[in-house]
Amino acid sequence: MAVADDRGTLTIADRALTRIARQVTLDVPGVAPEDSAGAVERTLGRGYPRVHWQRAGTTARVEVEVAITWPSSAAQVTTGVQAALRQELERQAGQELAHVSVAVREVVRGPSARPVARVR
Numbered sequence: 001m002a003v004a005d006d007r008g009t010l011t012i013a014d015r016a017l018t019r020i021a022r023q024v025t026l027d028v029p030g031v032a033p034e035d036s037a038g039a040v041e042r043t044l045g046r047g048y049p050r051v052h053w054q055r056a057g058t059t060a061r062v063e064v065e066v067a068i069t070w071p072s073s074a075a076q077v078t079t080g081v082q083a084a085l086r087q088e089l090e091r092q093a094g095q096e097l098a099h100v101s102v103a104v105r106e107v108v109r110g111p112s113a114r115p116v117a118r119v120r
Contacts, residue, residue, distance in 0.1 A: 012093045017060075018051045024088045025049040025064055028080040030072030032108045048105065060089075061099040069110035078102040 025031055026049065034047050048067040053060055062085065068077045082100045089095040 012095070014053050014055065017053060017055075017089065017093060017095060020089060020092055021051045021062060021064065021085055022049050024084050025051075025066060025081050028077060028084050030068050030077035031081065032067035032069045032106070032110075050105075055095075058094055059096050059098050061101075062089075062097055063101040063103070065103050065105045067106035067108050068104050070107050072110075074104045074107075078104065 026034065032048065034049075048065060050065040052063040054062075064081060064085070066077070066081065068074060081102045085100050086097050089097060
């Protein structure tokens with residue numbers, strides 16, 4: 001049987017961590033879906049959530065920018081994103097987050113708040 005020190009290491013690319021972080025963020029209630037960003041943002045490929053990393057080994061700092069749906073509480077959504085990222089990145093990738101920053105950059109109408117077209 002191999003001793004833990006004799007086994008190899010697992011390195012997860014920043015791109016993979018970014019995908020995990022984006023999906024975890026999108027699963028938090030109140031975070032707006034990717035397609036809810038403004039037309040200009042989508043055209044330029046700058047939708048939300050946006051994820052930025054700084055890593056050193058298995059410890060990282062992550063900054064996430066999100067759009068939230070109206071009337072969600074920004075405080076509850078950002079706290080939920082922080083908790084979800086800490087839990088899931090540790091579980092899925094063994095990545096310890098020393099710092100998680102979540103910024104709300106846009107508030108959009110939720111699906112139920114969208115205006116309904118009326119025929120006159």
